[in-house]
Amino acid sequence: MAELIRLEGIVKSFDDNIVLNGIDLSVDENEFVTLLGPSGCGKTTTLRIIGGFETPDQGRVYFNGVDITDMPANKRPINTVFQNYALFPHMDVGENIAFSLRVKGEDEKTIKKKVADALELVNLKGFEKRRIDQLSGGQQQRIAMARAIVNEPKVLLLDEPLGALDLKLRQEMEYELVRLKKELGITFIYITHDQEEALTMSDKVVVMNEGYIQQEGTPQEIYDEPVNAFVADFIGDSNILSGVMSDEKVVRIDGIDYPCIDGTEEGFPPRRKVDVVIRPEDIDIVPYGKGLWNGTITSKLFIGVHYEMLVQSETGKIEWLLQNYDQHEVGEKIGMYVDPENIQIMHKPKSEAEAAIEIDL
């Protein structure tokens, strides 16, 4: 697939506050890319720079190979679904959707047809004459989508579009968005702080924190092989532990040696201090003394399909989070085992100073 948007070394600060610390990002045609991160990580600013609402202090924005850094928002073939929809309150639904078509000076017949088509696409056929304040949150969201796609942009930017909806509606809209994306065949750049949304819908997830891109990859890659503790913690529940490589392809955590699959070749030589991620569903419960290490169950929660347990290890102070389909009682002593390939060894996160030096280079 051809590259459609490229960000090169984007730096942006507001007053003295650096929001983006050199962002490089490439988005392919027809890709669903999600920028994921906690609030204040710079994802919204990145989106606003792509949309043309902010100018970066440094770095360039390319669209189809053309530098559009200084092109104003109203000239870009990019439309946005805003966080609070920003529907025009004094216009009815039809006029809201028709806005960009009127700006372009299309004739009435075309406008009417395109508005009706757009409404049908978002499953709100015949809503032309409704007033904005008569719509529910979910309907407003769909109208905002219809308004943004009616002019057939090359790229659709979505700024936490589902943030204001309740859980059930949000899940419905996730399917809806994926369907729309397929039918329209355009590029989506999506922003969210909700890891579940990011994992379900995206082709590519870009995890951001403190103005840096932490990791980018497919949802599977991000989940299975987080590059550092931040990503691991942000994507799903995890046991994130501090450890040290005690031997080639062996990591020692809390006084116990665990065989793993990363060694010197992967950049983790013996005696290197590392972070380790073990997903709670990857820890198997075995009879006491038969596993790699032992512990006592201190609490148990039933969460729909599985049980979530906290297990106090025998050797140290670590409390392990486990997810298991079988029921075990609180107070039970168990053994635990984890496959070497399910132990994810990561570098300690870059300190801000280290990162700053890297930017200077």
Place this chain on the structure above:
Amino acid sequence: MLIVMLFLYLPILTLIVLSFNEVKSMSVWGGFSLKWYQELFQSRLMMGAIVNTFSIAILAALIATVVGTMAVLGMAAMKPRTQNTLLGINNIPMLNADIVTGIALMLFFLMVGAPRGYMTILFSHATFCIPYVILSVRPRVNRSTDRLYEAALDLGASERYAFRKIVLPELWPGITSGFLLSFTMSVDDFIITYFTRGAGINTISTLIYSEVKIGIRPSLFALSTIVFVVALAVLLAVNVRQSRADREDNTLQTA
């Protein structure tokens, strides 16, 4: 409450009743008559004052509305701290005693050597109305208007088109109430007019003031009645508009 209402409105009611009195007396009812209204409309002096009052009110309100609205838009682009300072400064003229404003304006006109007359009154009225316009338009400019403006740009609108089609309709309720408020303030004003007018030009209030010195004619009651009715009408218009806007806001919030 009833007594308060009585104190407030009984004198005005008396005035209105007396303006329809057949005889020129303040205590005897001589039957219904429109002759004082007739006298009023035939008096060139009084008609001149009426025309002055309302033309100044309309023009001053227009100028204040345009300048005030532009000021609000300019302020919106500034930093929050600067905005708050400016809003604070904006409040001073409204709290300031009219007589101080009036004398200050008079001194200013003397200083620059402006011949005092219609134009100086108009200028003064426009000046003291601007803060009221700012106060009523300002709340309409907020983050949501910013977002709507950005949304319009995003959809390809030019800055001018986005302003005209999206921002202006959002500000419109504030602009109209600012205009109506300015209009009533201007019609109402006596002190500032008194100090900034020149010889030979009168508004309704200054005319009544000078007539009182000679002796009150019932045609002045008729004039006052008209002023009262106009002020009442404008006030009602503002209130109706306001309550309608509130209701719309409420439905927006519950939706």
